[in-house]
Amino acid sequence: MRLRIVTPLSVVVDEDGVLAxxxxxASGSFGILPRHADFLTSLAISVVEWKSANGTQHFCAVRYGxxxxxxxxxIAIATREAVVGSDLATLDRSVLARFRADTETERTERVESTRLQLNAIRQIMRHLQPASRSGSGDFA
Structure with a gap:
């Protein structure tokens, strides 16, 4: 099988002769072997592992995809970010931890941005609503 892992900026892996x-x-871990049925899924933050024809194990941490x-x-994987490594423990410990932390930071920033946008909309709505002035005589 041929495996391609791509990010918006580069082709991270382009390898022929993948055995598995x-x-x-989201549903858990799964495997792909030659002659697998056509398949499409959304990946979690995880490590993709494959075995080459020469028996070598390869690993690539992906940030969704x-x-x-x-x-x-x-087999094609399109992902936001990918890091190839030879040691599963290092990828799991450092790279995946960074991917998860980055995702949590982005989530926090999105929530804060939404909160600011809602506050701005509330302010605009307050200024657009007619003021209830009881005989103040400000406008003729």
Missing amino acids: LRAED VLSVTEGQQ
Whole structure:
């Protein structure tokens, strides 16, 4: 099988001769072997693992993404961020921890941004509503 892992900025992995692949989506871990049915899933923050024809194990930490299998021979992963490494423990400990922390930071920033936008809308609505002035005589 041929495996391609791409980010918006680069092709991280482009390898032919993949014998098996393991990845993780919201439902859990799953495997892909040659002649797998066409398949499409959304990946979690996880480590993708594959075995080459020469028996070597490879690892790539991904920050979410989409995995597709086409014609049982083409595996494509499109992800926001990917880091290839040879040591599963290091990827799991450092890279995945950073991916999770970045995701939590982005979530916090989104919540804060939404809160600021809602406050701005409330202020605009206050200024657009007619003022209830009881005979103040400010306007003729």
